[in-house]
Amino acid sequence: MSELGRDILIHTADMRVDYGDTTAVHGLNLDIAAGEVYGLIGPNGAGKTSTIKVLATLLEPTYGEVFIGGHDTATHAAEARAVLGYMPDLAPVWEDLKVWEFLDVFARAYAVSHADRRRRVDEVLDVVSLESKRHAMSGSLSRGMTQRLVLAKTLLHKPRVLLLDEPASGLDPIARIEMRDLLKRLAAEGRTVLVSSHILTELSDFCSSIGIMEKGRMVVNGPIDELVAARQTHRRFVVELLEPAIQYEGPLAELDGVAAVASSGDNLDLDFAGDDREASQLLAGLVAKGLPVKGFYEKKRGVEDIMLEVGAKEVS
Numbered sequence: 339m340s341e342l343g344r345d346i347l348i349h350t351a352d353m354r355v356d357y358g359d360t361t362a363v364h365g366l367n368l369d370i371a372a373g374e375v376y377g378l379i380g381p382n383g384a385g386k387t388s389t390i391k392v393l394a395t396l397l398e399p400t401y402g403e404v405f406i407g408g409h410d411t412a413t414h415a416a417e418a419r420a421v422l423g424y425m426p427d428l429a430p431v432w433e434d435l436k437v438w439e440f441l442d443v444f445a446r447a448y449a450v451s452h453a454d455r456r457r458r459v460d461e462v463l464d465v466v467s468l469e470s471k472r473h474a475m476s477g478s479l480s481r482g483m484t485q486r487l488v489l490a491k492t493l494l495h496k497p498r499v500l501l502l503d504e505p506a507s508g509l510d511p512i513a514r515i516e517m518r519d520l521l522k523r524l525a526a527e528g529r530t531v532l533v534s535s536h537i538l539t540e541l542s543d544f545c546s547s548i549g550i551m552e553k554g555r556m557v558v559n560g561p562i563d564e565l566v567a568a569r570q571t572h573r574r575f576v577v578e579l580l581e582p583a584i585q586y587e588g589p590l591a592e593l594d595g596v597a598a599v600a601s602s603g604d605n606l607d608l609d610f611a612g613d614d615r616e617a618s619q620l621l622a623g624l625v626a627k628g629l630p631v632k633g634f635y636e637k638k639r640g641v642e643d644i645m646l647e648v649g650a651k652e653v654s
């Protein structure tokens with residue numbers, strides 16, 4: 339399936355998921371291209387898991403169409419499954435199997451030939467940096483290593499599309515960073531990765547696109563660059579002063595291009611509409627007005643700011 343030359347690997351149209359009278363997902367339209375890392379963000383209960391389960395062919399949508407790797411999941415579920423790897427939230431491992439045995443069982447299930455199995459198991463252990471744990475019991479691994487083992491299992495059949503439900507949940511900060519770096523690598527190798535989280539900052543620095551869900555609806559969806567640019571009508575500058583900034587708030591509001599001024603301690607935050615040359619003139623104007631300027635820099639606005647603007651404050 340392609341659209342304007344893009345290879346669309348995840349496509350949904352009007353996808354709805356009902357549980358009895360509860361609608362968990364309302365008419366979802368998604369198009370995620372090859373090589374993208376798509377962050378599905380939303381608070382608990384927003385509908386992320388239901389969405390991912392449908393994409394993974396584990397749950398039939400109540401309504402709508404779903405294509406994975408160009409395969410209609412309603413009519414060609416087996417073909418769709420062959421190209422996708424799904425990692426559930428808090429997936430269990432068989433604790434009494436060694437790490438390599440755990441992977442070997444699944445390699446058999448994926449019909450990897452006997453001759454290739456050992457090599458394939460070694461390859462996925464290498465990808466998730468668990469080679470040294472090859473002979474360890476699965477039950478002896480830390481939470482972060484267990485998540486990486488489950489991810490290794492998900493990679494055995496070389497899926498082009500990865501569907502990862504909260505892969506960093508329950509991990510300590512270091513294990514989170516390791517998981518994030520691993521996902522970056524997997525995406526850099528050309529896979530399409532859909533990863534969910536209720537923690538925005540976990541995703542914002544490496545996703546190419548995001549979707550923010552609230553109560554089963556997608557409230558923001560698109561490439562991060564475009565989302566940020568569309569909301570960037572004003573630039574935010576910080577002026578660091580040598581003394582309390584509050585006394586300068588009033589006079590500065592009259593300067594050309596300054597839309598709003600706020601002070602905190604020795605800093606002034608300016609909302610400013612203008613290009614770099616005008617920003618440079620703004621700085622000259624501040625100094626000419628006698629402000630004791632110690633520093634002047636632009637504060638880039640990111641995805642976190644978008645979140646606040648769309649009012650999804652409960653997602654943090």
Ligand SMILES: Nc1ncnc2c1ncn2[C@@H]1O[C@H](COP(=O)(O)OP(=O)(O)OP(=O)(O)O)[C@@H](O)[C@H]1O
Pocket residue numbers: 357360361362380381382383384385386387388389536
């Ligand atoms: N099997 C089910 N039966 C009934 N309602 C369900 C079922 N699974 C999910 N729901 C409801 O559907 C809505 C969406 O849940 P879902 O698990 O998809 O959200 P989520 O964003 O993944 O949240 P979480 O992070 O807590 O898993 C919630 O209101 C939830 O209570």
